[in-house]
Amino acid sequence: MSEQEQVWMCDNCNIPLQPDKVDVAYMGNAFPVELLKCPNCGLVFIPEDLALGKMVEVEKQLEDK
Amino acid sequence: MITNQRIRLYEQTTLFDRVGEAIRPGGMALTDHALNLCDLPSGSRLLDVGCGPGAAMAYLSDHYDYQVFGCDPSAQLLQTAYHHGVRSVVRAIGEQLPFASAKLDAIMTECSLSVMQNAEIALQEFARILRPDGYLILNDFYVRNPAGMAAMRCLPVDSCLGGALPQTDIIRRIERHGFRVMVWEDHTDALLIFTAQLIWRHGSMQKFWCRASSHADPMQVQTAIAQAKPGYFLLIAQKGGRDG
Numbered sequence: 001m002s003e004q005e006q007v008w009m010c011d012n013c014n015i016p017l018q019p020d021k022v023d024v025a026y027m028g029n030a031f032p033v034e035l036l037k038c039p040n041c042g043l044v045f046i047p048e049d050l051a052l053g054k055m056v057e058v059e060k061q062l063e064d065k
Numbered sequence: 066m067i068t069n070q071r072i073r074l075y076e077q078t079t080l081f082d083r084v085g086e087a088i089r090p091g092g093m094a095l096t097d098h099a100l101n102l103c104d105l106p107s108g109s110r111l112l113d114v115g116c117g118p119g120a121a122m123a124y125l126s127d128h129y130d131y132q133v134f135g136c137d138p139s140a141q142l143l144q145t146a147y148h149h150g151v152r153s154v155v156r157a158i159g160e161q162l163p164f165a166s167a168k169l170d171a172i173m174t175e176c177s178l179s180v181m182q183n184a185e186i187a188l189q190e191f192a193r194i195l196r197p198d199g200y201l202i203l204n205d206f207y208v209r210n211p212a213g214m215a216a217m218r219c220l221p222v223d224s225c226l227g228g229a230l231p232q233t234d235i236i237r238r239i240e241r242h243g244f245r246v247m248v249w250e251d252h253t254d255a256l257l258i259f260t261a262q263l264i265w266r267h268g269s270m271q272k273f274w275c276r277a278s279s280h281a282d283p284m285q286v287q288t289a290i291a292q293a294k295p296g297y298f299l300l301i302a303q304k305g306g307r308d309g
Contacts, residue, residue, distance in 0.1 A: 024261075031258045033265055057269045058261045064291070 008045055010038035017045050024055075027062045089176035089225075090259035090297050091252055093124050095204060096175070100129065102248055102301055103200045108132065109170035112194070114159045114187075115177025119146030122154070136162065159187035164194045171200040179205045179228030188242040195304040201244055203300045204252065207232055213292030220289055221281050229295055236300070244302035256297035 008017040017036035022044050024033050036045040046055070105111070107130040116122050116135030119142075125133045136157040137143055146154050157163050159174070159181045172191050181187045191201055206229040208214045217226050230238070236246050260270065267273040274283035 024265075029254060029257050029261065031261050031265075054265055054268060057264045061260050061264060061270070062257055 008036055010041060010043050012043060013038055013040040015040055017043075024058075026059055029062055089204070091175075091204060091255040091299075093121065095252060095255060095299060096121055096124065096173070097128075099173070099202045099204065099299055099301060100125075103171060103202065105131065105171055105200070110134070110168065111171045111173060112136065112162075112164065112169050114162070114172055114174040114191070115180070116146065116151075116154060117142045119143075119149055119151030119154060121173070121175065122146070122151050123149055126151075134164075158182070159184075160190060162190045162194055166193050167196045167199075169194050169199060170196060171202060173202040175202075175204050176206070176225045178203060179225040179230075181228070184228065184238070185242075188239065188244075192242045192244065192304055197305050199304045201239070201300075201302045201304070203239070203302070204298060205229070205235075206256075206295045207235060207298050209253075209294040209296045210292065213289065213294065216289035217293045217295075220286055221278065226290065226293075226295055229293070232298070235298075239300065239302050244304055246300060246302045248299065248301035250299045251296060252299055253296040256295065 009015065010017055015038065018039050019034050020037040020039070021032050022035045022037060023030045037043065110132045111125065111134070113122050113125075113133065113135040116137050117139070119135060122133050122135045125131060133153060135146065135151065135154040136159075137146075137154065138156065138158045140156060143154050143156055155163055159177065160183050172195060174191075178184050178187060195201065206225040208217070208229045208231050211231045214229070214231070217229065220227055232249065236249065239246055263273050264270060267276060270287060271283045274281055274286045
């Protein structure tokens with residue numbers, strides 16, 4: 001686990017988030033990716049650079065179909 | 066920068082690491098779906114033309130009771146297949162297949178016909194080596210906007226995009242070689258997911274095309290793709306047309 005991954009804690013459960021498979025879905029299309037997730041409550045952490053970077057690119061691609 | 070040097074995208078397997086189980090849209094779910102539609106009996110002889118690193122062959126050997134063979138012109142990809150324990154492979158092009166006539170029950174060619182030098186001769190070969198009523202399972206790219214096809218043809222990258230045709234042309238071409246088309250299904254959603262996975266892996270399609278080729282202009286590639294609006298299809302045909 002990288003240093004950055006160890007830093008993030010779940011605010012609800014107060015335990016470290018761990019990399020896990022998560023289905024990302026948009027406009028009826030879903031695909032599995034690895035993101036930090038709370039092993040207890042399932043809360044997923046999406047960093048800002050991911051939300052404004054790859055996620056925007058994927059959204060544009062799916063909108064342009 | 067554009068030069069005459071061409072890049073074989075399908076040989077750059079590291080670009081597709083962590084993207085999925087195969088270097089093509091649909092993955093094994095689409096392969097399973099196609100085989101369920103054919104309902105081949107146990108022991109059927111199946112050839113994967115353009116087997117690449119052998120991912121589908123390994124999957125088929127594990128999940129089906131078929132005799133699975135594969136061929137690919139790329140020594141590099143066949144070596145990878147061999148390292149993964151896939152043995153029944155031969156180095157050959159689709160236009161010249163080292164198999165006896167009418168001995169195979171099915172041919173599967175996934176994202177491969179569109180990169181062959183001469184698809185017409187390849188289809189002639191498929192018709193030769195399949196038994197009567199044998200299945201041709203084809204999934205590949207097609208062009209949803211024929212007006213944009215010329216731009217895709219000029220791309221300096223050897224990929225399924227360059228050889229893609231409109232649906233009517235593909236069906237006509239298959240029928241011309243003595244097949245009757247049983248199934249045509251659009252699977253463009255699988256292509257969208259595949260593209261999304263590539264973006265996730267590389268950050269953007271622009272970065273993907275930059276990594277794929279230093280000779281291809283990413284903007285040119287993306288503009289050509291946007292014009293042609295590529296889709297993805299599954300076609301299943303049986304040897305023996307209306308007259309055959």
